[in-house]
Amino acid sequence: MATELNPLAQQRRLRTRLRQARTHAGLTQRSVAEQLDWSTSKVIRIETGAVGVSTTDLRALLQLYGITEPDRVAELVEVAKAARRKAWWDEYRDSFNPKLVNFVASEAGASGIRHFQSLVVPGALQTADYARAVLQDFGSESELVERAVRMRLTRQEGIVAEGGPSAVFVLDESVLLRHVGGPGIMQAQIEHLQELDRLKHIAIKVRPFGAGVRDGMQVSFTIFDFDDGPEHVVYVNQPGEDVAVKNDADEVCHYIDLFAELDERASALSTFIGSRPQ
The missing domain is CATH 1.10.260.40 (lambda repressor-like DNA-binding domains)
Structure with a gap:
């Protein structure tokens, strides 16, 4: 946006x-x-x-x-x-955690996005069917599932649009191997990721099992870069907790360095898919 x-x-x-x-x-x-x-x-x-x-x-x-x-x-x-004007995400404030809505607002205003995901496909890259399956499996209230799916698809429109933010997504290999919603939904989701990866301003990469583990991979996190205001803000998805916002300089530097290390051992999505046995 x-x-x-x-x-x-x-x-x-x-x-x-x-x-x-x-x-x-x-x-x-x-x-x-x-x-x-x-x-x-x-x-x-x-x-x-x-x-x-x-x-x-x-x-x-x-x-x-x-x-x-x-x-x-x-x-x-x-x-x-x-x-003080209203934005599209304000219509979701009565349904979802304020920290999640603020995350969406930050995402919409970012000039750059760096995201590491260790569990499922990032919300803003999900197909409608994959998002629906994840939300249902995670126990979301049935009346909120469709609103959450719609919010994720709207976020995706902003990211993939011409002039959208420069974005790098690093996924743990398990994200692509973990079946969500059945084989058909999972295959469609992988094909969707391949389509998004062809966009010039989006890179989707996979950190293979062979790269091992390191401290910090236990959580998923997003680094937002801005052309104005603070240079970086980090959001961390901590298991069992709300999204945590990190804007202290030392904490931000920690996650920037962590992402660089995870990214260094990651392969391009096309390379990873091409190397998988058929």
Whole structure:
């Protein structure tokens, strides 16, 4: 999905600009709060994106930071308005965990995706039948299965579209050998992966059993790269737990290094499929 249409991307862009402006003005979060008669926590929540910022509050911040040029103020006001607009994933907030919906929003605004999967085909690459089988086998409530399938297919549209993010998916070999939904569904899913792998901006790779194991393979994780805001954000799928967000610099570097190691011993999907006995 285009960044300019992504409210989360606009929110990230705005809070980055505000932090930069405050730093350039030589102000701390505490001093901003004191001068505007706000609580320090309000400033922190605005800068971290925990809350939105109203046009009135935004203008007060810009005035304090010395940003008074009409064109620049108008641009940032428009960014703030765009950050509050509804996106397609908002219709799923009443059905799914907020962390999952935020993951989807981050995915839609990313310029790059690096994903390691150790159990099943990544959700955004699944066929409808494969997704339905996975969700049913994982015990999803029957009334939510079709909504979840629709959300995954919409995510896929954004990734495969022309101008979509540069994406590398590394799958453990077991992902392709584990039958989900029966032989026909599994075969159709593998053929679908082959089609996606032919797209110029998508690479699907397989880490074979022969590459062994290493610490970190126990979980699946995704690294999102952004053209604006924080350079990287990592989401980790921990068994039995919610999706965990990692944005601490040391943690992010750990997963970037881990992905590079897993990717180094992985084969292109076409090579792996071609080497399998018929």
